[in-house]
Structures are given as structure tokens and as C-alpha cells.
Amino acid sequence: MSQTSSADDHAQDLAAESLAGGSPTAWFEELYDAAGRGEAEVPWDRGAPHPLLSEWFAQHPEEATGHGRTAIVPGVGPGHDSELLASLGFRTTAFDVAPTAIDQVLAAHLDSPVDYRVADLFELPAAWRGAFDLVVESMTVQSMPRDVREAATLAVRSLAAPGGVLLVIGGVLPADHDLAEGPPWRLTRQEIEAFGADGLALQGIDVDREGNRYRAEFRRARR
Incomplete structure (x- = not known):
């Protein structure tokens, strides 16, 4: 078994325990804590x-x-995306629900220069709503089960x-995939397009050469 497969399996076990306990996000802290002790790998850390x-x-x-x-x-x-944004001159905020992720x-x-914060996507600071010129949602919504998808999607688009x-940005949903299986719970085309509401319009969806990953771009109208 590859290291990536092993990391994915461990993440799935932690997520299952978290969901059984009634939380869609508690497993993130457990994963980062275990990774900090060298007992797990963060499967989405690309370096x-x-x-x-x-x-x-x-x-x-x-x-x-x-x-x-x-x-x-x-x-x-791991902060790679936020550090890229800061290197380009963006005044960048980045947050995670897992305190250990922020510590790391x-x-x-x-x-x-990035403003790293511990914050919950479902309880965003009021000052963040409609405050950002660029929002980069990379594989976060797909890491949570479908019963919180509508709320997660609404929260993400509220930041723009x-x-x-x-x-x-996320992984392409394979044909005939069990929608209940995860993490990740990859988005359907309809779920991707659902970000295009409240003044955000879909500009296009690009898929990588291998057909494994997509990037959807949305733009909010100016007032």
C-alpha cells in the first residue's frame, strides 16, 4: 500500500469516528495532532x-x-496556498478549525505576513463577510459530508x-461513485455550480490533463 493510500485510510477512519460522535470537523484536529507526533500523514499536504x-x-x-x-x-x-498569495502581495488571511494546524x-x-487564525467555517466573523477580493477554497468543502454541504457552500461564497x-478546487467525482463514501466527499457538478449564487456567477470549470482535479472560477458582480 502506498503512503498516500495509507494516509487516506487513516483520515477516513478518523472522519468516521468524528461523524459517529456528531461532528463533521473534529477529526481535523485529531489528524493534525497525530501528524505532529509523527503518527499520521496529512493526505492533502502536497509540499x-x-x-x-x-x-x-x-x-x-x-x-x-x-x-x-x-x-x-x-x-x-499546511499553508502553501496562503503563502503563495502573500508572496504575490495579497493581504492574506487563512484559517482552520484545528488549532494544531494553525500552530504547525x-x-x-x-x-x-499571513494572518493565520483559528476559526470555524460555520461561525465566521461578521467582519469577514464580503471582505475578500480573492477566496481560494481548495478541497475544504469536499472534506466534509454532504449533510453540511449547503451550509459550507454558503459560508465560503459569503467571503467574496x-x-x-x-x-x-477539488477532486473530480468518479462515475458511479458512492456519494456517501468519504472523505473526501467529492462535489457533483450541481454542487460545484451551487457556489454561483448571491451575485457570484460561474465563469468556467477547468479540469487537469489527467481528469482528476477541477478548478471552478466564480466572480461576484460589482455593486
């Missing part, structure tokens, strides 16, 4: 920014100048400012 995020900036160089603009990353994980990312990036961009 670099997500390639579909880097590709988007390469394809849209006008977006790669963040000076004077704000960005936010829900579910910060702060330890890894001692001089980071007028004229702002929301990028949603």
Missing part, C-alpha cells in the same frame, strides 16, 4: 501550492498582482467581496 492555483495565476497574470487586494484561504492546512503552520512560517473572485 507546495496546489498546481491548479499556480496555473490560474500563470493563465491570468493580471490577477497575480495582489497589492492593495485581500485574499482568504478557508481550511489553511505558524511554526513552519515564522516570518509570514463585490467584484471578487472565488476559486473552488
Whole structure:
């Protein structure tokens, strides 16, 4: 069994225990805590920014100048995406529900300009709503079961400012996949398109060459 498969299996076991206890997110803290002790791996830690995020900036160089603009990353994980945004000049906020995840990312990036916070997607600070020019949602919503999907989707899209961009990055749902099986609980096409509400309009969905990952772009109308 590969290390990636083993990490995925461990994450699935922790998620199952968390859901059985009534929480869709408690397993994140358990996973990061175990990873910090060397007893687990974080399966979504690629060691670099997500390639579909880097590709988007390469394809849209006008977006790669963040000076004077704000960005936010829900579910910060190891911090690679948020550090990329900060390096481009975005005034970047990144948060995670797992305190240990934030402790680890702060330890890894001692001089980071990113504002790292412990926060719950389902209890966002009021000041964050409609406050960000760029929202990067990379595999966070798909890491939670479908019974909280509508609330998670609403929370993510609420972060985008007028004229702002929301990028949603995730794994392509295989044909005939059991929708109850996860994590990850990958999004259906309809669930991806559901981010396009409250003034956010879908600009397009791009899939990588292997057909494994997608990036959906949404833009909110200016007032």
C-alpha cells in the first residue's frame, strides 16, 4: 500500500469516528495532532501550492498582482496556498478549525505576513463577510459530508467581496461513485455550480490533463 493510500485510510477512519460522535470537523484536529507526533500523514499536504492555483495565476497574470487586494484561504492546512498569495502581495488571511494546524503552520512560517487564525467555517466573523477580493477554497468543502454541504457552500461564497473572485478546487467525482463514501466527499457538478449564487456567477470549470482535479472560477458582480 502506498503512503498516500495509507494516509487516506487513516483520515477516513478518523472522519468516521468524528461523524459517529456528531461532528463533521473534529477529526481535523485529531489528524493534525497525530501528524505532529509523527503518527499520521496529512493526505492533502502536497509540499507546495496546489498546481491548479499556480496555473490560474500563470493563465491570468493580471490577477497575480495582489497589492492593495485581500485574499482568504478557508481550511489553511499546511499553508502553501496562503503563502503563495502573500508572496504575490495579497493581504492574506487563512484559517482552520484545528488549532494544531494553525500552530504547525505558524511554526513552519515564522516570518509570514499571513494572518493565520483559528476559526470555524460555520461561525465566521461578521467582519469577514464580503471582505475578500480573492477566496481560494481548495478541497475544504469536499472534506466534509454532504449533510453540511449547503451550509459550507454558503459560508465560503459569503467571503467574496463585490467584484471578487472565488476559486473552488477539488477532486473530480468518479462515475458511479458512492456519494456517501468519504472523505473526501467529492462535489457533483450541481454542487460545484451551487457556489454561483448571491451575485457570484460561474465563469468556467477547468479540469487537469489527467481528469482528476477541477478548478471552478466564480466572480461576484460589482455593486
